[in-house]
Amino acid sequence: MKRWLFIIVALLALTGQANAQRYLPGMRGLELRGGLVDGIQKPLNYYTGIGLSTYTKNGNRWVFGAEYLSKEYAYKNISIPKAQITAEGGYYMKFLSDPSKTVFLSIGGSALAGYETSNWGNKLLPDGATIRNQDAFIYGGAITLELETYLSDRVVLLLNARERILRGSSIGKFHTVFGAGLKIIIN
Numbered sequence: 001m002k003r004w005l006f007i008i009v010a011l012l013a014l015t016g017q018a019n020a021q022r023y024l025p026g027m028r029g030l031e032l033r034g035g036l037v038d039g040i041q042k043p044l045n046y047y048t049g050i051g052l053s054t055y056t057k058n059g060n061r062w063v064f065g066a067e068y069l070s071k072e073y074a075y076k077n078i079s080i081p082k083a084q085i086t087a088e089g090g091y092y093m094k095f096l097s098d099p100s101k102t103v104f105l106s107i108g109g110s111a112l113a114g115y116e117t118s119n120w121g122n123k124l125l126p127d128g129a130t131i132r133n134q135d136a137f138i139y140g141g142a143i144t145l146e147l148e149t150y151l152s153d154r155v156v157l158l159l160n161a162r163e164r165i166l167r168g169s170s171i172g173k174f175h176t177v178f179g180a181g182l183k184i185i186i187n
Contacts, residue, residue, distance in 0.1 A: 035179020086114030140166035
């Protein structure tokens, strides 16, 4: 009897695959993400961030996090850095997934608020010119399209495209960012 039970279990293991349950209400994941701002340019403009995802019913999720965005502008033979440090709170809705629950596509909206600085507050340039842009508080939102694919039961690869819309900024109201990241499911 034990021999037959072993054979049946072995056949089931070879023919079928058991998938972990995903997108359950109350699940949480810690995200690390980064990417490019406004396309590939020289000098390189980038963003990086961390976040916490909390899943709700129907596979949707709340996302709370912080981001750092760096954009450099050429002036003569130097680059002048502009930085934005923002906090985010948003809601993402799952609208597509594969039958094996490995790949998910979500769209989300987020509120953003933070601070923007030009040349880290140093307004005088080496050639004597003065930066007229002021450091300022910024606020607005973002629309995100995100693809999640499970690499294992607790590790998720993220790919996203996002349009940030921020008022109060002296470097422009709209920034398109493309990025990737990892999410670790913590419970």
